[in-house]
Amino acid sequence: MEFDHNFFVGFAKSYGLFHMMVIFFGAVVYAYWPSNQEKFDRAANSILEEDEGTQS
Amino acid sequence: MLDKHAKLERNALAFVFAIIFVASIGGIVEIAPLFTIDETVEEVEDMRVYTPLEVAGRNIYIREGCYACHSQMIRTLQDEVERYGPYSLAVESQYDHPMLWGSKRTGPDLARLGEKYSDAWHVAHLINPRDVVPSSVMPSYAWLQRNSLRYDDMGLHLAALRKVGVPYTDEMIASASHDTYGQARPDSERADEFLERYGEDSNVRLFDGDPGRVTEMDALVAYLQILGRLTDAAHQQANDQTEGD
Amino acid sequence: MVSQLTRDERGSAMILCVILTLFGATLGLMGRDDVLGWHGALLALSGMVLLFVVMNKLYDPDPDPDRVTRYYDDPTKVGVIVSMMWLVFATFVGDWVAWLLVYPEATFDAGWSSFGRLRPVHTTGVIFGFGGNALIATSFHVLQRTSRARLAGSLAPWIVLIGFNLFCLLAVTGYMFGITASKEYAEPEWYADLFLVVIWVVYFVLYLRTLARRQEPHIYVANWYFLAFILVVAILHIINNLAVPVSLGHAKSYSLFSGVQDAMTQWWYGHNAVAFFLTSGFLGMLYYYLPRRAGRPIFSYRMSIISFWGITFLYMWAGSHHLHYTALPHWVQNLGMTFSIILVVPSWASAGHALLTLNGAWEKVRDDATLRFMFVAAVFYGLSTFEGSFMAIRPVNSLSHYTDWTVGHVHAGALGWVAMITFGTFYTLVPMLWNRERMYSSRLIEAHFWLALAGTVIYVFAMWNSGIVQGLMWRAYAENGTLAYSFIDSVDAMRPYYFARAVGGFLFFLGGVIGLYNIWMTTRMPTMEKPPVYDLPPVVEAEPAE
Numbered sequence: 001m002e003f004d005h006n007f008f009v010g011f012a013k014s015y016g017l018f019h020m021m022v023i024f025f026g027a028v029v030y031a032y033w034p035s036n037q038e039k040f041d042r043a044a045n046s047i048l049e050e051d052e053g054t055q056s
Numbered sequence: 057m058l059d060k061h062a063k064l065e066r067n068a069l070a071f072v073f074a075i076i077f078v079a080s081i082g083g084i085v086e087i088a089p090l091f092t093i094d095e096t097v098e099e100v101e102d103m104r105v106y107t108p109l110e111v112a113g114r115n116i117y118i119r120e121g122c123y124a125c126h127s128q129m130i131r132t133l134q135d136e137v138e139r140y141g142p143y144s145l146a147v148e149s150q151y152d153h154p155m156l157w158g159s160k161r162t163g164p165d166l167a168r169l170g171e172k173y174s175d176a177w178h179v180a181h182l183i184n185p186r187d188v189v190p191s192s193v194m195p196s197y198a199w200l201q202r203n204s205l206r207y208d209d210m211g212l213h214l215a216a217l218r219k220v221g222v223p224y225t226d227e228m229i230a231s232a233s234h235d236t237y238g239q240a241r242p243d244s245e246r247a248d249e250f251l252e253r254y255g256e257d258s259n260v261r262l263f264d265g266d267p268g269r270v271t272e273m274d275a276l277v278a279y280l281q282i283l284g285r286l287t288d289a290a291h292q293q294a295n296d297q298t299e300g301d
Numbered sequence: 302m303v304s305q306l307t308r309d310e311r312g313s314a315m316i317l318c319v320i321l322t323l324f325g326a327t328l329g330l331m332g333r334d335d336v337l338g339w340h341g342a343l344l345a346l347s348g349m350v351l352l353f354v355v356m357n358k359l360y361d362p363d364p365d366p367d368r369v370t371r372y373y374d375d376p377t378k379v380g381v382i383v384s385m386m387w388l389v390f391a392t393f394v395g396d397w398v399a400w401l402l403v404y405p406e407a408t409f410d411a412g413w414s415s416f417g418r419l420r421p422v423h424t425t426g427v428i429f430g431f432g433g434n435a436l437i438a439t440s441f442h443v444l445q446r447t448s449r450a451r452l453a454g455s456l457a458p459w460i461v462l463i464g465f466n467l468f469c470l471l472a473v474t475g476y477m478f479g480i481t482a483s484k485e486y487a488e489p490e491w492y493a494d495l496f497l498v499v500i501w502v503v504y505f506v507l508y509l510r511t512l513a514r515r516q517e518p519h520i521y522v523a524n525w526y527f528l529a530f531i532l533v534v535a536i537l538h539i540i541n542n543l544a545v546p547v548s549l550g551h552a553k554s555y556s557l558f559s560g561v562q563d564a565m566t567q568w569w570y571g572h573n574a575v576a577f578f579l580t581s582g583f584l585g586m587l588y589y590y591l592p593r594r595a596g597r598p599i600f601s602y603r604m605s606i607i608s609f610w611g612i613t614f615l616y617m618w619a620g621s622h623h624l625h626y627t628a629l630p631h632w633v634q635n636l637g638m639t640f641s642i643i644l645v646v647p648s649w650a651s652a653g654h655a656l657l658t659l660n661g662a663w664e665k666v667r668d669d670a671t672l673r674f675m676f677v678a679a680v681f682y683g684l685s686t687f688e689g690s691f692m693a694i695r696p697v698n699s700l701s702h703y704t705d706w707t708v709g710h711v712h713a714g715a716l717g718w719v720a721m722i723t724f725g726t727f728y729t730l731v732p733m734l735w736n737r738e739r740m741y742s743s744r745l746i747e748a749h750f751w752l753a754l755a756g757t758v759i760y761v762f763a764m765w766n767s768g769i770v771q772g773l774m775w776r777a778y779a780e781n782g783t784l785a786y787s788f789i790d791s792v793d794a795m796r797p798y799y800f801a802r803a804v805g806g807f808l809f810f811l812g813g814v815i816g817l818y819n820i821w822m823t824t825r826m827p828t829m830e831k832p833p834v835y836d837l838p839p840v841v842e843a844e845p846a847e
Contacts, residue, residue: 068509068512068513068520068528069509071520071525071528072509072528072532075528075529075532075533075613076532076536078610078613078614079529079532079533079536079577079613079614079616079617080536080617081614081617082614082615082616082617082618082640083536083540083569083573083617083620086565086569086617086618086620086621086633086636086637087562087565087566087569089630089633090561090562090565090630090633091562115553118481118482118483119418119479119480119481120412120415120417120418120479121415121416121417121418121420121421121476121481121483122417123483124416124417124420124421125416125417127703129627129628131625131626131627131699131702132626133626133699133776135775135776135778135784136775138783138784139775139784139788143628144627144628145628146560146561146628146629147560148560148628149559149560149561149563149564149628150559150560151559151560152559152560152563153555153556153557153558153559153563154482154483154484154555154556154558154559154563154567155558155559155560155561155563155564155567156483157564157624157627158703159485159623159702159703159707160703160704160707160708161703161704161771162402162792163788163792164788165703185405186405189789191789191792191793192405192789192792193401193402193403193405193792193799194405195401195405195408195415195416195417196405196406196410197415198410199410199411199412209547209548209551212547212548212551213547213553213555216545216546216547216548216554216555217555219545219555220544220545220555220556220557220559221559222559
């Protein structure tokens with residue numbers, strides 16, 4: 001395969017879509033994996049735990 | 057794969073690499089082809105380099121932030137071509153380190169400004185724009201006429217430009233400061249030497265109209281008068297297209 | 302401040318000050334025939350002043366050994382104040398240049414005060430001075446709280462904060478001297494750029510080392526955004542600023558890239574500076590301070606993860622929408638346009654779940670101006686990201702590009718989103734930091750809110766109008782088929798809008814002054830009797846987490 005200008009252009013035009021889909025699915029699967037639920041809930045609430053007895 | 061994900065976020069360093077990986081793809085894939093683009097751009101034979109005085113003028117253009125209000129990029133739109141001239145080609149800014157395409161037109165585009173107005177008009181306009189264009193909002197640049205141009209180091213400037221790819225010869229670099237003077241002093245011997253090196257078509261004039269010192273005004277006007285005139289390619293292409301229609 | 306350092310640390314600080322002084326002196330000597338000489342002198346002088354400050358307290362008693370059980374907030378405190386000072390300075394300059402477009406004579410007959418040199422002073426002052434300091438200050442605060450660990454080192458945060466501000470100082474004074482690389486939002490020259498690289502590496506290492514000490518296994522999402530900000534800004538900064546200096550004694554350098562490559566690199570940088578400096582970092586702020594202020598967890602933690610990867614990935618492709626219809630190859634323009642349009646999805650996800658977090662707490666938004674700042678910020682974030690995707694569409698861009706519409710868009714983002722979220726954050730953060738019961742005056746917060754909102758709305762509407770009028774006038778044809786207006790006609794038509802813009806800018810500036818006063822007066826209020834227990838890191842038992 002020749003690595004000329006046309007190759008790079010073709011690569012840029014096609015690969016982006018593929019890359020985007022992989023990352024999107026990766027992120028969605030990770031975010032919605034059932035066993036992660038608990039961890040995320042904990043994280044979301046963790047920053048509020050310190051709040052006891054405060055007036056900020 | 058999911059275990060890896062959990063680990064990934066536990067290990068900050070792995071997370072860092074993930075960010076670099078995800079983020080850098082776009083830039084690399086998109087910019088890389090531009091470095092092979094010269095394979096597809098036709099060679100333009102008449103493309104010339106900026107003379108030392110024009111380089112100095114360009115640096116003043118940059119220093120004063122002219123690019124904040126004036127673009128140098130005519131887009132491929134009918135009204136722009138009619139207003140400013142043939143649309144800009146990639147080759148025209150081939151030697152522009154950095155490019156000055158600009159992003160805002162508080163004032164008009166300058167890509168084809170060269171020789172549109174006289175030197176005297178430019179000098180008057182730069183000293184006080186409202187003398188020439190009554191409702192202009194451009195700042196006055198009167199101090200350019202008062203400041204002498206520093207050009208003893210133009211050789212270093214040209215040498216640096218050669219390092220980034222502009223084809224200056226050893227001779228041009230060695231005589232850069234003489235040439236700067238020569239281009240702004242038509243009656244001097246250095247003017248003839250300058251013309252020998254840069255071609256008879258180059259402008260040799262008293263740009264600021266003052267036979268005394270070489271001023272920053274000389275340099276800036278010399279630069280403004282060459283805008284869009286480094287090559288004839290854009291005009292030729294426009295003519296070819298008209299004939300083809 | 303110095304007395305919080307140990308004797309050893311004070312010694313190291315002195316060595317660093319000496320290095321800075323020597324570096325400045327060398328630069329000054331090499332550049333003595335050039336404007337570079339002034340900057341060398343400025344650095345040397347700064348080094349000596351800092352040295353004096355440290356030496357003055359050198360023999361103070363060692364700090365309380367218990368300090369390692371507390372969070373280290375001195376750099377955050379200084380960062381907040383300095384950030385607000387930059388805001389006041391930079392919006393003042395911004396309003397000055399806005400007036401210059403109405404009254405071009407309202408300046409001095411000298412280079413330093415002309416529009417072209419002051420404009421980057423404004424942009425750099427706001428983006429890096431105000432925004433950068435706000436990000437550094439809040440990232441230190443959030444990092445420690447979410448990791449439940451003290452900053453890794455007492456000296457490093459000061460290197461970051463002071464070094465970064467020296468960089469900003471080099472930048473803005475440089476423009477006035479006439480030193481600029483002319484790359485928009487990356488104007489500082491090669492030596493300042495190199496200086497920033499060193500500072501940024503220290504910042505990055507400090508961040509990672511503190512994360513490594515964390516007591517929580519999971520890294521809270523705000524830190525993801527801060528990390529992406531630090532990392533990607535480093536990549537962008539280094540690549541975009543590659544250049545060959547004229548000599549080591551010249552401030553001037555020539556960009557490694559030219560023409561079309563340079564344009565693409567510049568706007569790849571420019572657009573991602575918006576993404577990773579002005580969006581990612583400030584989203585980090587939002588994800589910590591908004592839930593804290595509202596007293597509710599973020600609406601959907603999952604959505605924030607998806608948005609994060611979406612933004613991190615998509616922005617990188619979008620830069621070429623700044624170059625529609627130019628000499629840039631057509632396919633690059635289309636690629637940029639496509640990804641810019643998709644970008645609205647993760648952006649709206651972020652804006653949306655910021656608003657959904659507030660759902661159920663609307664009475665707080667109504668009563669609490671601090672929370673209202675954050676609410677308005679989220680709304681403007683949604684608006685300007687939609688507008689950005691819209692403007693990236695080629696035909697729309699053919700009208701909007703080169704006009705004031707772009708300026709309006711940028712300010713909808715900068716004033717409406719970046720500044721508003723920062724004000725909301727500061728009003729939340731300042732009482733926590735100084736251990737005060739509340740801010741000095743809630744009425745002043747209210748005044749600041751309305752001034753900032755009115756200023757932003759006036760500004761943005763004026764620029765929308767002027768931009769569209771400009772764009773339409775440029776492309777209008779008369780009946781006989783010639784262009785209907787000369788360029789100067791369009792300049793004349795701008796006058797009322799430029800006037801309105803300058804008024805809007807002034808209101809915003811005034812709000813900033815009130816904000817700075819309010820924060821300053823809060824620091825002078827009496828401390829609460831005992832420090833709240835909540836704001837202490839847990840006792841470290843064994844090995845810190847991996």
